[in-house]
Amino acid sequence: EAGVTQFPSHSVIEKGQTVTLRCDPISGHDNLYWYRRVMGKEIKFLLHFVKESKQDESGMPNNRFLAERTGGTYSTLKVQPAELEDSGVYFCASSQLGANTGELFFGEGSRLTVL
Amino acid sequence: AQSVAQPEDQVNVAEGNPLTVKCTYSVSGNPYLFWYVQYPNRGLQFLLKYITGDNLVKGSYGFEAEFNKSQTSFHLKKPSALVSDSALYFCAVRDRSGGATNKLIFGTGTLLAVQP
Numbered sequence: 751e752a753g754v755t756q757f758p759s760h761s762v763i764e765k766g767q768t769v770t771l772r773c774d775p776i777s778g779h780d781n782l783y784w785y786r787r788v789m790g791k792e793i794k795f796l797l798h799f800v801k802e803s804k805q806d807e808s809g810m811p812n813n814r815f816l817a818e819r820t821g822g823t824y825s826t827l828k829v830q831p832a833e834l835e836d837s838g839v840y841f842c843a844s845s846q847l848g849a850n851t852g853e854l855f856f857g858e859g860s861r862l863t864v865l
Numbered sequence: 866a867q868s869v870a871q872p873e874d875q876v877n878v879a880e881g882n883p884l885t886v887k888c889t890y891s892v893s894g895n896p897y898l899f900w901y902v903q904y905p906n907r908g909l910q911f912l913l914k915y916i917t918g919d920n921l922v923k924g925s926y927g928f929e930a931e932f933n934k935s936q937t938s939f940h941l942k943k944p945s946a947l948v949s950d951s952a953l954y955f956c957a958v959r960d961r962s963g964g965a966t967n968k969l970i971f972g973t974g975t976l977l978a979v980q981p
Contacts (some may be wrong), residue, residue: 754908778877781967783937783968790973791973792869792971792973792974793909793955793957793971793974794971794972795960795969798967810970821919830912833930841908841909843909845967853899853911854911854969855911856901856908856909856910856934857908858906858907858908859908860880
């Protein structure tokens, strides 16, 4: 069974440009999460989807970030326009609905570098 | 506010020696605690979790963690370290402050370096 996959693995863009990150969760996982780790800091929660609905987007830094999950399958996270402080590793995770005590399954992350 | 602290940025240990990676937490109610590991160029992998029951939890790759409620700690341990254990370790607590989001709150991570 395929795990959580993320694309691209690394993206280098200039300040002001747009980047779109994609996450394909494990098949059948209705919960999908986005997290971000800025260099040396903790892994911070960004938002949570249940199927195609945003359950919690309290961690989204500002309105330059837009996450979607059309059809409840894969998700995209767009940053527009990107700023220097957006650099970091963006992780996607998924889990089954109702797995309140279960672990999250993480992808390998998308490293974003904004110059 | 719920939080996780990993006081050590890096832990160095010789191969064959026991290792401990420290984690303390601050939560309301009973905590759900997790350890994840990130090997170089890989994603986060689940190691173990504490939900309820026995305070000593055993996980993957010979790791275990001890839940200590009075000290609000959940230290990760292994009796005999391997060079292949060298990686970044994250402690996390499930946020139960509201809703059904089931999100995890992570610490800053501890880099474990095992010398041959």
